[in-house]
Amino acid sequence: MKDEEIIRQVRSGKPDAAIKVLYREFPKVCGLIIASGGDEAEARATFHDALILVMEKVQDPTFVLTCKLTTYLFGVNRLLWKNKLRKLNSIHEVEWSDTLILTNDDLGIDENQESLIAAMELVLMRISDRCREMLQRFYFKSESMAAIATAMGFTSVNSAKTQKYKCMEHAIRLASDINLQNA
């Protein structure tokens, strides 16, 4: 599958095939990460995070790919692994030859926002199924509020919207609690 095809599919909300293709790069990334101080579990976690970031980037309509998508994926992996090592104060170096050099700024990674997103991801397991379904339909599947109201049996679009805001408020409050505990 060509890069353009992958990008087109991701943008149209069908990431499954793209994930399958890109996942084939995992063994190589895993080898590189093990060689620079990690183990397989860490490699897998890093690879997943990188894959998510790549998907997010690709979904951004302003994103322009200037190299092969796999090269880009390797670059993101290298950056994330480097960030992780820096947090652990490890003395390992991440000099992967022929790998695209990216920085946090290139990818728009903001550490504070990242930890907030991580907290939110945890919170999503703690909110009600109905709330989760609603948020998932709206943000991930990009369904309209009207469609959601019908599908989920709300009496009106407005009451669905109000319910969504309440769900968001609940999630945000839970996340602040987590942040307070971890800060």
Add this chain to the structure above:
Amino acid sequence: MRTPLENIERAEQYLNNEMTAPERQVFETELTTDATLRETLAQVKALRSAVIRKELRSKIESQAGGNNWGKGLGLGLFLLLLFGGIAWYFLSPTETAVVAEEEAPLSVTDSIEQAQWAEGKFELGGHKLWAKPDIQRFGFASSKGATIEGKDGILVIVPSNAFVDSSGKVVSGKVEFKLVEALGIEQMVLYRLQTMSNGSILESGGMFYIEAQVDGTPVKINPARPLYIEVPTVEKKPGMMAFTGKVDAEGKLNWENPRPLKKYLVKMPLGDLEFLPPGFANEVEGNMPFLTYKKATEAVTDSLYYALEFASIRGGERLDQVQCGIDPTSVETIKKPTYANTFIATEEFEQRIQVLHKAGNGEELLQHYVHNLGKDLSISDSVVARAVQADLKAQFQAFAKEKLTNIKDADIYQKRLSDFYQNKRKELKHYHQAMADKLAAMNATELRKAQAELNNVRMPKSNTGPLTRVVGPVQAISPMITSLVASMPSPSAATSPVYATPWYDMGWANIDAYFKLLEQGTIEVTIAIANKPDNTSVTQWLGDINTYTDLRNQDGKYVAFFPAKASTANEQTHTFAIAQTGEDYSWSMTRFNPRTQKDVEMAMATASISDIQSDLKGVDMDFGRLRKNHWWKESQARQAVANQLIAKRVEEERVKKQAEIQAKYEAALLNKKEKYDAVVRKQQEIQNMIGALRAIAFPCLESVVTDDVAIEVEVQVVDAEIRDILPDEPVGALDFYTIVEDMPQFPGGDAALMKFITNNTRYPQTAMDNNISGVVYVSYIVGADGRIGNVRVVRGVNAELNAEAVRVVKLLPRCTPGRQRGQAVPVQFTIPVKFRLD
């Protein structure tokens, strides 16, 4: 001010492009000024990303589970790396054809190792393991040495030129150092690290494995320049030694060649050390501003301390001979650079001086240390332990047991140790600051919450008993935070204990003591295991006493022995059963209390290595893993303190609120009294008038009869008016008076009351010894029945004198109750109880 929900709604509309252009503009302008709105926008954005990521992640994870790239291709990759490694080895380093080889070339032995691991055969240092060891790799130049800190907190100081080849010649080149930490039960079980030494059971304080290669060739440790290793622990136990691990004929790891531990002193810059009495700096800070100083800088605090005159520390008339603690001048002296290369300049000495401040003869004891700088610190510790007052003896005996030597002994490690601990200390200091800031923020939040709650609470109208009077002003927030921070452990690495030793051998190592408790008698527990493969290994772990031993099969059952003498460790007893066939495991784990359970049954089942790991992670253990997570224990303590702080704030707010109500009441009462007096005056006038008139109108009548009925009506009217003034306040709550028409009478009058107090007061002995005197003001209520109740200290001196004063007042006999308009009513009194030393 908008509600959070409204902010979320607007942020969402903004991000969904649902706003009109002017709305957007307003929103964007508000963003620049409204921090809450900015925060909400960031949170909404994060939530949106999180929903999308969560979905992607679950898709990705199902992909990861759905194929076997990890296993199948993993081996291929290892082989690729293996060839790459060999290629690198023989070619010049610039001709690197394979990625990743440039930085960390795998040696031949490593590659073989990894290839074996891929098949499920795990081995380290000739010892067979159940699972792949977690190897941490470090690269450095052997001519420079290194400071290595493991994930779980083991510290390895490698001096320069610390490695020799098999002929004993120092080798130089690029070192690849491998460290495996085994500080938890998870590692002990998975790495098969039983604590046996030639048949004796050991109690472990932590194990590890080290190995090094220089330019790919295995090397030994230079006996003239050994490594120095520190293993973190929660609490130092006596009798610990360093053992080396050797694999015996049965393939079991046996711990041999015990050597005593030796902890070196670490030099710190004198300026970083805190020699002032505990809490002094906080007290200064709490009293700022002072004269022209606004902030309690170190210089201000120091000079205030040094300016204190030693002899007059305690003040008073007869105290000039009494000394306590240390002469500030001495502290100033030992902070001078002359002492920078002595044991004075260590965190360990800092610990000692903090205790000496509390000693009566602290100055004398400090001088003893200062005059013996050339000797080992432990020698002075034991001298001081004999000379110090009883309550501090144990502390110095513990110091002496640390067997600390002199700073000059650690020469080849000193620079690295010093740098390491200075960094640690800085880290801890930052952590303290962050914690203090966080507490302050928490405090503010809680305060707002408490305030909101209090505003919503309406005092109940009656039956609440007398209102609490406010004693003293409500404490300000900042000094409380300061004292809270002061109650945290000092940012000293010396307070987080380690087992330390110079180290001479590659391979497995164990910090251990011989386990003696079994010699005092044993109890036994029989363990039956179902579904057990032939090659099963059954092991027993005793929690806090960290022993881990094999159990032997006797007639199909296993028998475990436990010390007959009860110990907390027995509550934490686990049996593990594990067997491996190829890449599959059979596994079972159980926890029991040998004092209550004599027969244990367990059943093994197929499990993956990650199942086993997660089971083991669930085992509670209070052991190791400290240096990097110094705060795991303290954070709990801190949370408790923070909760107390919050409770205190809420209580203070409650008391303050009550005081406000009371003040309002007293004002209202005064008002009521004035009105009442006015009525009484009016009544008097009427009476006088009627009397005068009657005397003239009815000259035959001797006495005057007043028209009570009319006046009573008027009084009731006034009372009703007063009730209207205070519709929301708990009228019934104020059920005592302070002034009434007929005050209560002590039998025999006030003089007899004071005499009763004087005769019954006993001066508490310790207060007398410590020369504490003063007046305790005690309030009490004489009830409508004449009994004494609600005895409370209004202004006290110290706990003992307060308690004594309260005791005496409670002894007071029944009085004649006070009366208001003919009715017996409770009345509050306050009396002084004096304690005077002659």
